[in-house]
Amino acid sequence: MSRSLTRSLFCSHSVKGYFPRSAPKYSSFTSSRTSSSSRAIFFVMRMHIIWEETFIKITVNLIDSMKGTLIAYRTTEKNKASQLSRALHGYTDYSNQGAYEYVRRGLLEEIPHVKLMNGVFIVEKETVDTFVALLKKFNAEYHVREVTLTEEDIKELQLD
16 A cells, blocks of 8 residues: 555544544654654554454444343143243242242243233343243243343343
8 A cells, every 4th residue: 555545544534533532643643754654554554443343343242232032922721821830930839738838930030031911021032042942841832033122121131
């Protein structure tokens, strides 16, 4: 790349405000014609690439954290419906005519979720497989969709 092309490239970026205020200005690096000047230009170009890669990674992470998975299910058999409800929400088990009490934890006590209505939940992407495996075990009819989360959903799922 010729020096005049490099100089015009960097000057146009710095004038347009392409980089944030914390990024170095390029006019001071391109004014002299020494070999240290060309090394400085290479350093600035490398910094520009690193800054863009970091910005893209941050943007992708923000977009991914705003996605959740909506799961809607229903069962037709009453017996399977009550068993699935117990497996999801948990229950208290009593033995010896109430002398002993055992709290059985359900899947929803272990994973963060948002309950929208009966049979409709929003969960994180990472926990969808365990939720779907439980629904398959009880022969439930289910539908899975990816959704964009609201601020309330993000707080309830503790993603912030």
